[in-house]
Amino acid sequence: MSDWLNNMVIVKGDEVITKLRNAECEVSSKMLKLAKQARERWLSVYRRELEELIEGLRRGETTIIISGDPLDKNKSFTVHLYTEGLAIKVARVAKSGNITINITLDGLVGVHVTTPKLFNDKALRASQCGLMLTDGSIDNGYPIMNTTQLWQATIFPLMFPGKIRMRIHSLNINDGGVSVVWHLRAVEHKDSFKGKAGITEEVSRLDDAEFMAFLLHVILGDGHVDIKEKGIRLYMGKAKHELWGKVIDRLEGLGFRKYDGEYKVDYVVNSSKAVELARKMLSDKAIKALIEDLSPLLDAEKLRRLIELTSVETKPRGRSSIEVAGIKMTVHMSTSGSVWLTIQRSDYGNAVKILELLRNAGYRETELNKHGDRYVVYMGIDVIKKYPELTSRVCEVLRKMHEEAVNESKVERAWKIAKAIKRLGCQ
Secondary structure, three states: OHHHHHHOOOOOOOHHHHHHHHHHHHHHHHHHHHHHHHHHHHHHHHHHHHHHHHHHHHHOOOOOEEEEOOOOOOOOEEEEEEOOOEEEEEEEOOOOOOEEEEEEEOOOOOEEEEEOOOOOHHHHHHHHHHHHOOOEEEEOOEEEEEEOOHHHHHHHHHHOOEEEEEEEEEEEEEOOEEEEEEEEEEHHHOOOOOOHHHHHHHHOOOOHHHHHHHHHHHHHHHEEEEOOOOEEEEEEEHHHHHHHOHHHHHHHHOOOEEEEOOOEEEEEEEHHHHHHHHHHHOOOHHHHHHHHHHOOOOOOHHHHHHHHHOOOOOOOOOOEEEEEOOEEEEEEEOOOOOEEEEEEEOOHHHHHHHHHHHHHOOOOOOEEEEEOOEEEEEEOHHHHHOOHHHHHHHHHHHHHHHHHHHHOOOHHHHHHHHHHHHHHOOO
């Protein structure tokens, strides 16, 4: 972070970007001050206490508190050790066997950092919801975050403008090395959230632009960006999947597909849809500048990948979509020239709601089928033909797909689309 701060160049021009970068430097300067203080106390107090604790363990003179079953590899267990200034927690995760060590540092003082309001109210609220539903939590009414990521510790104060209490809480030790855990508390935002269930309900009502601000922080918190596969993956446990409710519908409407595991659920979007999403998430110039500014930090690999994904070239996938009564439906076609429209949902109740919306809009022949573990709302070619405005819009998509196939010299594909155009009776 020291190197990053020294390399930060603030060029006067755009007022918002200039204020943003000044705020980034203010936050990082306070973090470096805290890190220096923690280092001095480590050398003068904590290291000596840790050495004495280790020596006591060797002699069998240290009290160890164990919870769980250390002999059964299929079960978790935790060891607690204490000194005057240190609280050490050693945990083994069930089945995986991974060992993590957390050393809480007592006696470190924090600082307050005050950040200006740099984004509009709606964008800020959506971003705050994304932080709270991933790595954030609520403590006595205050939004808080414990994070080891330097970029995330910088973003949090910018998304909660006003006074932020910041301190170094502990050290995490694992196979990847040692990392500082930063504790941040949004002092001036007490009682701004009524619980995570309320947050998900609020997110379900965000408009499209606000939802992109929310999704950005969700992906940065609980997601993965894969450049090689041109994909974005969002991880969530079973409990979170149940909590998110209507937010899942918004994800599926953006092209995310569900992959159900034993302990967690993944939602994945690939290819052109993933690239399009990355571009939308970084479409705001201030947000893009923030992500680009923080991307040189060593722990900001996910930010760098997201930026790279926005410039990835994609090819058409042989299908597109149209909006029918406010519902985005995908256009499919077969080698025989048949054409149909679908929208899929993993939840039966959600699929029924979509079916009712389409039927109430006049498309009475719409059907609901089950395909594997998903529910498919379906309109076949005979249904499409009954509605001239629907036929016209599907034909427009097919013509565009045909033009792309011809331009790419994909003869078989162009012939397949041409048969669909003829069978649908496009003019």
